[in-house]
Amino acid sequence: MRIKPRRAITETAGKTARADNAGGLRRILERYRALTGGLRRSFLPEWTVNLVVLLFATTSLVQAFVIPSASMEGTLLTGDHVLVDKMIFAPSGGVSSHLLPYREVRRGDIIVFRYPIDLKKDLVKRAIGVPGDRIHLVNKQLILNGHAVNEPYVQHIFPDIDPYRDSFPASAPEPGVMPPAIAMLAGNVVNGDVVVPPGCIFAMGDNRDDSSDSRYWGFVPRQNIEGTPLVIYWSFDAPTADLTNGNIGADHVVDVLTHFFTKTRWSRTLKLVHGYPLQ
Numbered sequence: 001m002r003i004k005p006r007r008a009i010t011e012t013a014g015k016t017a018r019a020d021n022a023g024g025l026r027r028i029l030e031r032y033r034a035l036t037g038g039l040r041r042s043f044l045p046e047w048t049v050n051l052v053v054l055l056f057a058t059t060s061l062v063q064a065f066v067i068p069s070a071s072m073e074g075t076l077l078t079g080d081h082v083l084v085d086k087m088i089f090a091p092s093g094g095v096s097s098h099l100l101p102y103r104e105v106r107r108g109d110i111i112v113f114r115y116p117i118d119l120k121k122d123l124v125k126r127a128i129g130v131p132g133d134r135i136h137l138v139n140k141q142l143i144l145n146g147h148a149v150n151e152p153y154v155q156h157i158f159p160d161i162d163p164y165r166d167s168f169p170a171s172a173p174e175p176g177v178m179p180p181a182i183a184m185l186a187g188n189v190v191n192g193d194v195v196v197p198p199g200c201i202f203a204m205g206d207n208r209d210d211s212s213d214s215r216y217w218g219f220v221p222r223q224n225i226e227g228t229p230l231v232i233y234w235s236f237d238a239p240t241a242d243l244t245n246g247n248i249g250a251d252h253v254v255d256v257l258t259h260f261f262t263k264t265r266w267s268r269t270l271k272l273v274h275g276y277p278l279q
Helices: 005-060 179-187 249-261
Strands: 062-066 080-085 109-114 118-129 134-139 141-144 193-197 200-204 225-235
Touching: 005 062, 062 225, 118 134, 118 141
Parallel strands: none
Antiparallel strands: 062 080, 080 225, 109 118, 109 225, 118 200, 134 141, 134 193
């Protein structure tokens, strides 16, 4: 009997083992295909539906928004990234307003809205007056419907008194006051109060001394209001110029990548945003 050399025996054994492994792998793949064929066939349409639902939810129900300026400082900081609830405020009329948990804007709500002067821009302020309310300021103190209002959220950064800004609307409009505000002062001031007309909201920033608001550009039309901030999901210390740039600048990208951990305001992460009821 001819004895095979040791090397030949080893090569033959290796081929047999590889064949067995290949056969085992084929059996595993066949079993996998049998078990997951239906799953793989439904994967694409199911995830397509999920993606559509997600996109719908993030545009119709909740939307991301970044605070671009210091006008709400004290409550919202420049660079706060918030999720905005777009369902809370009822549309005017319609069956859905009776079926879904909508409500009207209340005094003290923080609102996100399309800027009346430029509808391409979104602003965030606090609703101070609703239709029928009477508003004026005396040396920075808000007088609402005849009585002084406690506003714990308000911040005053300038010690001086600006006649137009701080005793509104007692003084004549100053340079920079826009035509809608001038029309508001001409047609909606009664006995020293601005009276909010139907379908409008009077809004001001919490950083009261440094806020371009209804005092300077008039009422917010009700149909301009898009929602209210729910939660701060990320806060990054960035300048206004970076946050208002329609195209994300390379400098901002480098800033985020380089200083993500040091300039992220971690204490503000997942902080809830609340209104404050004004009476």
